[in-house]
Amino acid sequence: MRRARSGAAAKPRGQKRTGASRAPAAAASAPAAGRARPPAGQTGGGSRAATRQPSAKRRPQSSPRAPEAGPGEPPPEPPLPPPPPAAPSASELDLGEQRERWETFQKRQRLSFEGAAKLLLDTYEYQGLVKHTGGCHCGAVRFEVWASADLHIFDCNCSICKKKQNRHFIVPASRFKLLKGAESITTYTFNTHKAQHTFCKRCGVQSFYSPRSNPGGFGIAPHCLDEGTVRSVVVEEFNGSDWEKAMREHKTIKSLSKE
Secondary structure, X not given: OHHHHHHHHHHXXXXXXXXXXXXXXXXXXXXXXXHHHHHHHHHHHOHHHHHHHHXXXXXXXXXXXXXXXXXXXXXXXXXXXXXXXXOOOOOOOOOHHHHHHHHHHHHHHOOOHHHHHHHHHHHHOOOOOEEEEEEOOOOOOEEEEEEOOEXXXXXXXXXXXXXXXXXXXXXXXXXXXXXXXXXXXXXXXXOOOOOEXXXXXXXXXXXXEEOOOOOOEEEEOHHHEOOOOOOEEEEEEEOHHHHXXXXXXXXXXXXXXXX
16 A cells, blocks of 8 residues: 555656756746747837838938938039020110211111111122122012122023023122022032032922032022112123133132122
8 A cells, every 4th residue: 555655746747847848948948038039029029220210220311312412402404595685775875966867867867776776787798899689570589689889790601591691790708698598499519510500390490500710609580689779780701611721811700709
């Protein structure tokens, strides 16, 4: 009996011992788990520190972008160029003692300030020259040209000038102005293609062209000028059928298109 009790008592003691032996194992595992938690706690439990750290990292990255666009502000626009200065009126010009004469001249001629200036320019811009106007037959092409009232006309006998009776006088390009009809003009060229034979598409009249002898100027047909500005005409025959030889022998024709 005593042995049985002692055996029965021994079993509970053995169970307690085994339970006790498990408890330290659990206790030992608890610190191990506690030691393993800090790295997990840094990612999960320490969420505030985790959210603060990326914000601290983002701030230095956003700081260089701030000067470019600015926080909540549109990018700066490039400065506009200054407007061109307005043309002075007659009252703003310092005419000095000539102001009264100028105003009297305008009233007498019944001209605006611009009209009076144009009249003086037309009179004195090219000393010794007059302003001729002219155009084609239908009126689609109109031009003006500054030249002498005494015209020196070339009568060329080359293949094309002979057929179309291309008598002309030569002026620099700066003294010629096409008033209208640029869209009504077409051009014919041949051989060297240096001469630009321009004429009206509608009526076929050539009132001016760019000659081979003077590519920097214009040849103007005197018979296409308006009446009233030509005082006299002198005609010179030009042997265009032997063009190269005629150009070598002529002394002044190349200078007629120069200023």
